[in-house]
Amino acid sequence: MSSEEKPAGKNILILNDPDRPMKIRHIYWFAHYNMAGPCVRYRGRYFLEYLNMIEGIPYSFVMPGYSPGNILHFVGVYFSALFFCGKNDLIVFQKIYTRGIYATALKVLLFVRQTNTVYDIDDAYYLKFPPSTIHFFLQHSAMIITGSRGLTEFAHRFNTHIELNPSPVIPHGIVKSGRSKILTVGWIGFYNAHRESFLELFCPSLERITIPVRMVILGITNETHRKELLRILSGNPMITLEMPDDINWLNETSVYRRLCEFDIGISPLLDTEYNRAKSAFKIKQCISCGIPVLASRVGESINVVEEGVNGYFCDNPMEFQKRILQIGGMAEDKYIELSKQVLQSAYRFSMERYCKVFCNIFGHNTPSE
Numbered sequence: 454m455s456s457e458e459k460p461a462g463k464n465i466l467i468l469n470d471p472d473r474p475m476k477i478r479h480i481y482w483f484a485h486y487n488m489a490g491p492c493v494r495y496r497g498r499y500f501l502e503y504l505n506m507i508e509g510i511p512y513s514f515v516m517p518g519y520s521p522g523n524i525l526h527f528v529g530v531y532f533s534a535l536f537f538c539g540k541n542d543l544i545v546f547q548k549i550y551t552r553g554i555y556a557t558a559l560k561v562l563l564f565v566r567q568t569n570t571v572y573d574i575d576d577a578y579y580l581k582f583p584p585s586t587i588h589f590f591l592q593h594s595a596m597i598i599t600g601s602r603g604l605t606e607f608a609h610r611f612n613t614h615i616e617l618n619p620s621p622v623i624p625h626g627i628v629k630s631g632r633s634k635i636l637t638v639g640w641i642g643f644y645n646a647h648r649e650s651f652l653e654l655f656c657p658s659l660e661r662i663t664i665p666v667r668m669v670i671l672g673i674t675n676e677t678h679r680k681e682l683l684r685i686l687s688g689n690p691m692i693t694l695e696m697p698d699d700i701n702w703l704n705e706t707s708v709y710r711r712l713c714e715f716d717i718g719i720s721p722l723l724d725t726e727y728n729r730a731k732s733a734f735k736i737k738q739c740i741s742c743g744i745p746v747l748a749s750r751v752g753e754s755i756n757v758v759e760e761g762v763n764g765y766f767c768d769n770p771m772e773f774q775k776r777i778l779q780i781g782g783m784a785e786d787k788y789i790e791l792s793k794q795v796l797q798s799a800y801r802f803s804m805e806r807y808c809k810v811f812c813n814i815f816g817h818n819t820p821s822e
Contacts, residue, residue, distance in 0.1 A: 477817045478541040480504075480512040481534040483559055485548040487516050488703055491734065492575050492620065496600070497547055499623050500811075503804045508812065517555040531558060538566050543815070545571045546594065550578045550587050560586075563593055575600025575620055577607070577730035598814070601753045603730035616814045619753055620732040621807035622741040627709040628796060629743040632716050632788045635693070636781040637667040639715030639744075641708075642735045644673040647721075650728070654721035654749060656685055657770035659692055664781050667693045671700060671711060713742050716788070717780055718764075719773065720748040733757045740764070741803075743796035747776050757802065763795040 482501060484493045493516065501512040513530040516523070534544050544566055549556050563570050572594035579587045591597060591611035599605045600620050608615050638659075640651070659668060668686070673679060673696045686692045701707055712718075718739030722728040733753035736746045740757070746764035748754040758764045767773040780788070800806060 476541055477508075477510050477543060477812070477815060478539055479543075480510060481530060481538065481542065481544045482512055482514045483530075483544070483546050483549065484514070484516045485550060487518065491702075492548065492600075494703075494705075495620055495623065495734070496573060496575060499804065500621070500807065503623075504808050504811070507805075507808060508817070510817075527555075531562065535562055535565060538569055540569070542569055543571055544569050545573055546590055547573045548576065548578060549590055550582050550584075552583065552586055556586050560589060563590065567593060568595055570594045571596045571598055573598045573600075574604055574608070575732050577604065577727045579607075580727050596814075598811075600732040601730050602756070603726075603752055607730070616810075618807060618810045618814070619756075619802060620734050620737070621802050621804045622734075622737045622799070623705060623804050625705060625709045625741070627706065627713055627742055629713050629716075629792050631792075632783075632785060633667070633714065635665050635667045636777070637669060637714055637716045638719060638777060639669040639671065639712065639717070639739075640719050640735070641671040641712060641738060644670060644678060645675060648678060650721045650723045650749070652685070653723065654768075654770060655719060655773055656682075658773035658777065659686055660689055662689060662691055662774060662777065664778065665691050665693075666777065666781070667695065669695045669697075669711075669714060671697065671708075674698070709738070709742060712738060712744065715739060715742075715744050717777060718744045718746040720746060720754060721767070721773070722749040722751040722754065724749070724751050728752055736764075737799070737802045740795055741799045743792040745780060745791055745795050747773055759798055763798040 480501065482497055484497050486493050488494055488498065498514055501514055504510050505512060515527050515530050538544060544562065546559055546563065549559055572590040588611060591608055595614065597608045597612050597615040598618050599608055599615060602617060605615055605617050659666065679696050683694060686694050718736065720736050722731065729752045731752040736748050736754060736757050739746050740763050746758060747767045748758050748764060750766045750768055758766060760766060765776045767776055
């Protein structure tokens, strides 16, 4: 183990100590990106808003930016955290990975206020970007909170104080009411990052499908990728392919309404180190609408999908095809029953439970499950 990878062993937060419970007074949250990043919204802003609503914990939320307003807000929150952070305050660095001014300033803050710090990470960015900044925060933060078991395993190389809290879904109240006239299979996410998995594990299942299927992909932005999929799937007249580009990702209600057009949600993932660190977020979004899912047995999918309850594991094109035909061939009342069953499994990754786990980590009004 290199000196950079030596696990932290000092300046530890008081964690769930019954003799000295921690009443969180304030959370300083430094995000890595703007609201276009799903984790900035779901693990950051929406979480803080919900926690404030149910526990009354105030927060200061910062995103990087170079506008005068962003800079002034950052300076105000930064110096408040630097000089006035109390023993019951938390400073959370969310997935910081760059090496610019913003990250450098936060490294200084971490050095000064190490005892109160948390590093929150839900993606294996150390495989996509120069990892030195991530390694620094992993090693020197008092506590690491990860979004997957794969990330927990990696983080143990740098720190011994790690807690798992997989990403939640917001309460949205948008639920399927029945199956579409034409079976609709859907995928949501950033297609560029999942193209290889989609083409290798899923596309062949549609090339030979024998029932009418409407395939909807939410999140494809590259025109070359659109043409590629049209070319691959145009040979089967049973397939209607839709790749809408008029999606307002910040309008969560609109996004979940689009999701509810799906009769089946899919998440094909090749078994790579990066994918093993994924938090199965798109699967959770579908399940929260009552949509059964078909997913590869990779990463957090293993802990989200309950075989035959809220979906099925599919590790190759033939298995995807088999389950599509199975669900497509269900009687309507059986599908509605399955949809209700799917919805009942969604509490495990609800925002309510996410907040309870977070509070329990620090002994703040430790809830009973």
